[in-house]
Amino acid sequence: MSMNNTPAAERVHIGIFGRRNVGKSSIINALTGQDLAIVSDRKGTTTDPVLKAMELLPLGPVVMIDTPGLDDEGELGRFRIQKAYQILNKTDIALLVLDGTVGMTDADKKILERIKAKHIPYLIVMNKADLLSDFQHKENDKDCLWVSARNRTQIHELKERIAHLVPSDEPDRYIVRDLVSPLDLVVLVVPIDKAAPKGRLILPQQQTIRDLLEAGAASVVVRDMELEDMLKKLETAPALVITDSQAFRTVAQIVPKNVPLTSFSILFARYKGNLDTLVNGAKHIDNLQDGDTILISEGCTHHRQCDDIGTVKLPNWLKEHTGKALNFEFTNGTEFPSELNKYRLIVHCGGCMLNEREIKYRMKCAQDSGIPVTNYGTVIAYMNGILERSLEIFHTLH
Numbered sequence: 284m285s286m287n288n289t290p291a292a293e294r295v296h297i298g299i300f301g302r303r304n305v306g307k308s309s310i311i312n313a314l315t316g317q318d319l320a321i322v323s324d325r326k327g328t329t330t331d332p333v334l335k336a337m338e339l340l341p342l343g344p345v346v347m348i349d350t351p352g353l354d355d356e357g358e359l360g361r362f363r364i365q366k367a368y369q370i371l372n373k374t375d376i377a378l379l380v381l382d383g384t385v386g387m388t389d390a391d392k393k394i395l396e397r398i399k400a401k402h403i404p405y406l407i408v409m410n411k412a413d414l415l416s417d418f419q420h421k422e423n424d425k426d427c428l429w430v431s432a433r434n435r436t437q438i439h440e441l442k443e444r445i446a447h448l449v450p451s452d453e454p455d456r457y458i459v460r461d462l463v464s465p466l467d468l469v470v471l472v473v474p475i476d477k478a479a480p481k482g483r484l485i486l487p488q489q490q491t492i493r494d495l496l497e498a499g500a501a502s503v504v505v506r507d508m509e510l511e512d513m514l515k516k517l518e519t520a521p522a523l524v525i526t527d528s529q530a531f532r533t534v535a536q537i538v539p540k541n542v543p544l545t546s547f548s549i550l551f552a553r554y555k556g557n558l559d560t561l562v563n564g565a566k567h568i569d570n571l572q573d574g575d576t577i578l579i580s581e582g583c584t585h586h587r588q589c590d591d592i593g594t595v596k597l598p599n600w601l602k603e604h605t606g607k608a609l610n611f612e613f614t615n616g617t618e619f620p621s622e623l624n625k626y627r628l629i630v631h632c633g634g635c636m637l638n639e640r641e642i643k644y645r646m647k648c649a650q651d652s653g654i655p656v657t658n659y660g661t662v663i664a665y666m667n668g669i670l671e672r673s674l675e676i677f678h679t680l681h
């Protein structure tokens with residue numbers, strides 16, 4: 284994906300569900316006018332969820348998720364069905380594709396119940412209308428639309444219906460725009476160590492700079508090692524300093540107490556609506572006991588941008604800070620345990636590659652099980668004794 288494209292986490296995620304051979308992949312191809320999914324008459328061609336970022340007019344940037352068949356068989360089949368169900372956690376809009384010549388089966392009813400329980404806006408797509416002689420007389424209602432992916436019948440209508448499923452009453456939320464004024468100067472501290480990706484900034488840094496531009500503010504981006512000299516060179520004190528969490532301790536010592544200071548991860552926790560939960564979770568580390576197990580969960584699987592923070596540094600810092608003999612378990616990617624009771628704390632990564640629905644779902648699972656949850660940046664700030672300072676900037680808001 285090019286850097287100029289809408290980040291995947293910001294795109295509307297459309298999950299396509301249904302049994303094998305009902306035409307899920309053909310529906311995607313009809314919607315996009317491209318041959319993206321693998322289409323075959325052979326049952327169960329989609330064995331792993333397939334994600335594709337694309338423009339879907341009139342909606343705009345979306346991610347289409349083609350999922351394995353809900354009636355797959357055998358041990359492997361059950362595993363694939365589980366994967367399809369997991370995709371619900373990142374689905375903003377669900378399309379349940381049915382074979383119109385067969386109608387609703389038990390497998391369809393089961394996932395539909397789950398879709399409704401999760402309050403995901405959905406549409407039942409009755410495909411293969413071309414095989415029915417009385418197709419013209421079939422009734423469409425607000426939850427159901429008859430189409431033919433093969434003949435491209437009703438596809439325009441399908442796109443319109445999808446666009447109307449997007450909730451439009453979301454209040455405006457900003458990463459940092461509401462914390463600064465036009466012409467303010469904001470210093471961003473971005474250490475370039477071996478964990479930093481080569482030749483570019485990571486997504487939360489890019490998005491913060493973009494948001495500051497929208498506010499009419501200026502960003503000065505420096506490494507931690509130049510910060511002190513840079514602050515001396517500036518004619519006026521910055522309106523705000525935003526740092527990478529790992530450099531928090533050093534940066535807090537350099538930035539004068541009267542200059543507001545926070546971190547990228549705290550800004551993003553607020554942006555995603557979880558800040559209070561994460562702050563409470565961070566404070567819970569003081570209650571940990573010998574033998575407690577902590578779940579450390581990361582949103583990426585391959586090419587993790589967070590390097591060894593989750594697997595090496597964080598466990599060491601937590602053990603050092605608490606002085607307790609703690610156990611750690613790790614998950615990554617779309618994997619997230621359904622059973623959380625054995626954990627005393629969940630520490631999640633910033634989740635920049637996960638969409639909001641998935642993050643909210645994980646927070647909800649933790650809350651439902653009564654397990655405190657925090658994230659890397661918040662717990663690091665707490666362990667360094669600078670969490671309160673990094674939250675002060677929000678107290679000035681009305």
Ligand code: SF4
Pocket residue numbers: 581582583587588589632633634635636637
């Ligand atoms: S999703 Fe998590 S692990 Fe992946 S880059 Fe973002 S913060 Fe790091």
